[in-house]
Amino acid sequence: MPDTNSQSGLIDPQESETAKNNRFLLGTLAAGHLVNDWVAGTIWLVAPAIAASMGLGPAEVGLIIAVNGIAAGFTYVPAGIIADRTRNSGLLMLISFWWVAIGYFLSTLVPGFWLITLFLAIGVMGDAFWHPVATGILVKTMPKRRAQVLGIHAMGGSVGAEILAPVSIGVLLTYFDWQSSLQIITIPAFLMGLLFIVMGPRITSVSRQPVRKEKFTQALQVWLTHRGLMMVGMMVLYNMSLFALLSMTPLTLQQRYEMSVFNSSVLFAAMLVIGTMFQPFIGKLSDMVGRSQPIIITLLFSTVFSACAAWFEEFIPFMIGLICAASLLTAVRPIILAAAVELSEESESTTLGIVFSVLDGVGALGALVAGLVGEIELALAFLMAAVFSIFSIVFYLALHASSKKRKYPVVFDD
Template identity: 35%
Template structure:
């Protein structure tokens, strides 16, 4: 979707602020969907069929958006598609962390790497397609993989393991609420919100920045996005594993602060030969730390993984809509300011973790292993 923004803006006469509002609406839709999805993931025994429904929600909404000519109708259907896609993640991540509770960083990193691998090819294909096709045709073609995966998942939906038994809803929700208001948890949530705002601000305006300021073609812009995502996809499982062994705090601070600085440096890049390496490094630093921060939150809050992940994502994604709005406002003035904003948000997100005590997952894993022995 990010790469379709310039073509949509040109075709429909949208301003940077309207583009920012579109992505803000999508973020709000994602945020709203996360919390009930997480709750369903922890309480619905046949949750595989819920996961199956998310594929068809996304496919139907994107097809309707592709034939919409009104701006607000387009916003509505793309928001619905984002909500459907968002509903998948807290349930899927909760299931994976239940399988490997002592390796949360690695498991969440694998989940994010798997999702990002598909996004690596998509920007290049979308960028090349936009050179020959309209954005509506590209959106329709982009829906085909979702439909295929929806058909394949019909077979796998009944195989999804049920949630853990013996978790009463009322007491656990009250315990969850008490855990969330603890200072350490609030600091992690604040970091997640700022990190998401940084990512949304950057990704919503980066295509316009690269094409209008750096004079990239649509194909080169797609390649730029791919190398950014490639860095995060390759590094996420390894970074998650390292954080499981040596702890998460230092890696989180380094990734967020370093990634923010790299975003600032991109504004000074004069060609793709300087911008592309910076994008790879930024992807490695900023994208891979997300799994670490989520693992930190799970360790702070405790059980009901899908509900916790849904809550975290709802807060993070919902408030992150402000990042798209701010990016749109700054984009009206200077698109380079958007990258400065995103970099600043990332740096502040990293600094927000500093007051927390070092959390070594290695110690917790060893203690859990010795207790089970």
């Protein structure tokens, strides 16, 4: 019997309901990502404000940011394992909002540098917890649209972390101290936490997968091979370069060039937005020509521009070098993630959990190193970014040579 719905142009009610639910899920998770990353993304400007209020220097700024990254790195893999073992993903997301809001809010109430740093780290762990939970349910619910839905979810985070966070905290720090400013920034997370009490129960995972020890061990063993260790080294050095560059940027703009907090926040946001805008284009290019050429060329130019930022003290040459270096390092990140997933060739979620842990956990030490050398001279922090970047190329070339020798054409095709 012919399908009367198809012939008459009517839409299947079940398909219509599924599409409606998918739109709800995608919009809700993109908004949630925006809110959590909005709070967490303020750290680049809050850390210098904390240090200034206590009479501290670049080393303490780098330490706050490094501890933040390490705390986030410890969270990704456990969060992914928990997400795979539960169907009630909405509850996990609800927890993440309150985790972020309470952690950051308490950091404004406690005394002393170390307690503040501790509670900021607790807050960012809530933000890190969100990512594997949200991305996991998206790819499970819409498996045929994985790239699209992950892109939309990432866009929400980019708006929060790279536009709203620096600009809003820059405005608030112009009028309030860092404690009041951060308390105001947590309001959207508290509101989303209240909203998810109602919306959370509607979000459930389509499958519940037991976590097998042997599968996790198998995924981990890939990274203990020669190729895996070279990839880990490259990713760590790449992110150390990015963290070194970003962590000292607001401080340099405010101390060396006597810029206001607001003006420095706008320039900081512009650096990140430019790189984010180029991510789809450089990603598409890498799909056509392979991963190696875009990664090597981008990191090479970021090395040159980071060195320029270290060399020039005049504002315009310094900013050209800084913006170009930060934009290139931001733009190349998706290609590095893709290369890491292709290296493993399976267990994508576990692989990404490991990759994010390496990038944000170990790579965050770049902020600490930059802060320590920044105590001598802030220009040295940008020179360290160049050094980290060039050594990441060395590791990747070693990985590329190993792949060619052992005939792995898929991952590192030129």
